[in-house]
Amino acid sequence: MSIASKRFLAYILDMFMIFIILFLLKSLMPVNKYEIELSNLNESYLEQKIDVNEYINNLKIITLNIDKENIEINIAGTLLIIVSFVIVPIINNNQTLGQKLLKIKINKNKPLRIDDLVGRAVIVNGLGYMIFMFIILYLTSDNIYFILINILGFFQLLMIIINSFMVIYSKEKRGIADYFTNTRIEEI
Numbered sequence: 493m494s495i496a497s498k499r500f501l502a503y504i505l506d507m508f509m510i511f512i513i514l515f516l517l518k519s520l521m522p523v524n525k526y527e528i529e530l531s532n533l534n535e536s537y538l539e540q541k542i543d544v545n546e547y548i549n550n551l552k553i554i555t556l557n558i559d560k561e562n563i564e565i566n567i568a569g570t571l572l573i574i575v576s577f578v579i580v581p582i583i584n585n586n587q588t589l590g591q592k593l594l595k596i597k598i599n600k601n602k603p604l605r606i607d608d609l610v611g612r613a614v615i616v617n618g619l620g621y622m623i624f625m626f627i628i629l630y631l632t633s634d635n636i637y638f639i640l641i642n643i644l645g646f647f648q649l650l651m652i653i654i655n656s657f658m659v660i661y662s663k664e665k666r667g668i669a670d671y672f673t674n675t676r677i678e679e680i
Contacts, residue, residue: 496660498594499677503616505590510572518565526557552638559629559641570622577613578606591677599678612669616655621648 493501533554537547559566580588586598598604598612614620621644628640655667670676 493594495596495665495677495679498596498679499659499665500656502588502590502594502596505593506576506588507617509589510569510576513572514565514569517568518562521565524558524561526554526561530554530558552634555641556629556634556637559625559637563629566622566625570619570626573613573617573619573622577617577619578609581609582606595680596677597680598675600673600675604675608673608675611673612675615669615672616652616667618648621645 530551533542533547533550536542537544542550576588581591581598581604584592586604587596591597598609600608610619614623624644625641628637632640651668655669658667659665659670664670664676666676
């Protein structure tokens, strides 16, 4: 298996573990009334009971309210990203759990520091997205929040795609996070 394949699989395993934990936590929480509103809004739009303008206007309000209601889950997700991609590698020989299973690790010419791991997590693991979401969640209106969170989500997805293509197609098999933090993923 190539290093790029191992990296991809390790990332999927690490993110899957995070999503399973978040799913279990979410299942213990009461149903978010705004998620029901979102479902009803989608149904109304699909049945053509409302036009696209009314749909978008309601979606802005509901999106903001869902994120406010799910603040505990969002905090848990942020903490899980920090634990999985920053703390675990510090105590686990520069390896996430997925990387340990696939016998790869983060390496640097000098000792790996916390800021290297935080930088990697901000760029490709969604930590930057989550932190920015917390900052704007209570400071902006529903219109601005909706625009910013969608732009940020687009850039986060774009960052993951670019990082993946760089790892697959570059000679050094390094992604954006690797170049930014001067690290590389190597087989053990």
